[in-house]
Amino acid sequence: MSTAGNPSGTQAVDRAAKLLSEVVHSAVPVTFTELTAATGLAKSTTSRLLLALERNGLVRRDDHGRFLPGEMFVSFAWRGGADTSLVAVAQPFLDRLGKSTGETINLGVANGPQAETIAQVDCTYLIGGTNWVGLSVPLHASAIGKVLLAHGAAQLSAGPMARTTDKTITSEATLRADLAGVRARGYAVSDEELEPGLITIAAPVFRFDGTVVAALSVSAPTSRMKRETAMAVARRCVEEAAGLSSALGYRPRARKGA
Amino acid sequence: MSTAGNPSGTQAVDRAAKLLSEVVHSAVPVTFTELTAATGLAKSTTSRLLLALERNGLVRRDDHGRFLPGEMFVSFAWRGGADTSLVAVAQPFLDRLGKSTGETINLGVANGPQAETIAQVDCTYLIGGTNWVGLSVPLHASAIGKVLLAHGAAQLSAGPMARTTDKTITSEATLRADLAGVRARGYAVSDEELEPGLITIAAPVFRFDGTVVAALSVSAPTSRMKRETAMAVARRCVEEAAGLSSALGYRPRARKGA
DNA sequence: GCCAGGAGTTCCACTTTATGGAACTAGGTT
DNA sequence: AACCTAGTTCCATAAAGTGGAACTCCTGGC
Known part of the structure; x- marks a missing residue:
């Protein structure tokens, strides 16, 4: 009718x-x-x-x-439907981010005292990230890890922080300052802190109750990630992470949904 | 057709x-x-x-x-659909248990170092439990709390265990033995350990993955809960808790559903 | 206690919409 | 290349869904 x-x-x-x-x-x-x-x-x-x-x-x-x-x-x-299907819900957002940046996209969650990669979109260039799905990386050295730490979604293990490059943050005070920055900016950066020549930017994915459940990241070789590019990439990354959060029922400020 | x-x-x-x-x-x-x-x-x-x-x-x-x-x-x-709807799913089971025992029925979950009551069916007698919904009780003294402790769904806080009656368990060793009994029997009993004259029996509610998410309890004044009654009540309580578990996707031994 | 008004369900003639066999397309196997 | 198997599209048929109106059940006002 x-x-x-x-x-x-x-x-x-x-x-x-x-x-x-x-x-x-x-x-x-x-x-x-x-x-x-x-x-x-x-x-x-x-x-x-x-x-x-x-x-x-x-x-x-x-x-x-x-x-x-x-x-x-x-x-x-x-x-436990939710637990098993984060990747499925996230896929479209990863794809979109991959298409718009051309770089390697990852989705990571906390897994004990490490950050585990659970989904990936490969970059469109010949040189770029290999397959990281299933891999766990140190929380303090990776962008995803820093996002998880900054929002209380992961805890560092007791021991000293392992150094993997000469830029890796290993002092607790420096890390604390960096994490404050992550919360303030809305995204984390790992600038050759995990591997020389690798820059990663990551943004938090929120659940309905405002807790962070995962982080969405864009990784690129330093050669392709200059300052201005990085800014644009960070914005897109935050955007898609926000979209995904919204798909998970997160409503930024209001308590009652529309 | x-x-x-x-x-x-x-x-x-x-x-x-x-x-x-x-x-x-x-x-x-x-x-x-x-x-x-x-x-x-x-x-x-x-x-x-x-x-x-x-x-x-x-x-x-x-x-x-x-x-x-x-x-x-x-x-x-x-x-968080699951979180908000446990009570709704559980209601029919509480009602049935209430009807068959006539006593006060409660559903409780872990809330920090305490057990919180989230649903209740009032008893059919004039003398009986008041409204306990929203109330938190000590884990070591309540039947619901003991079920949660026994199955790792709650942790005791560090301090000493508060005594609320002269029967309250306050020694760690005694509690440990009691919890082993809870696991073995399939239900917990608080016999005037929380309040004089109050007996409570509680059984665990399992989730799909076998973890305990809540406990279902029957509470009665000592005057109405003699030894034989208690046995029958415990059986009914365990039955209904099992039914509720099943509604939450728990399949006792098989791995693949029907 | 009775009536008015709103909320929701049931009825029923009308016709739109779902149905299932058959034809067709897309993969995969020998 | 011929042959299955799995699934989608077509189309005439009739069955199933539709919505207006009548009806029932509440709830609140007076």
């Missing part, structure tokens, strides 16, 4: 999915009336579809009759 | 939901063919419905074209 133009014939399912999406993406329980308004469907249609969704465990009602995501979502979440 | 007898007219949505359910509840990615077989739908129908689900972010395909839960599920999980 109004939306028109469905690629193929699946109106009922599409409408049901739209309702579901409203329910799931809302931060608070949604009322029947809000749903009819949001989707523009007739009351009768909305009612029937919601009943079907409820019957199938896709939505449930709270004690005021408002709609919440159903058993299927909850069960998925409890089964 | 076969299933027949739908309460009301929503075939397409029901079928789509069934497909979705297969995908979400499977431990591993599901192939197109498995889905046609599992649901008994025509290839063309399956194809159209899956396309619709995919278009709406309810399923996605891995690189082999197999189906996985989509962005909507992942996003829900990352937003």
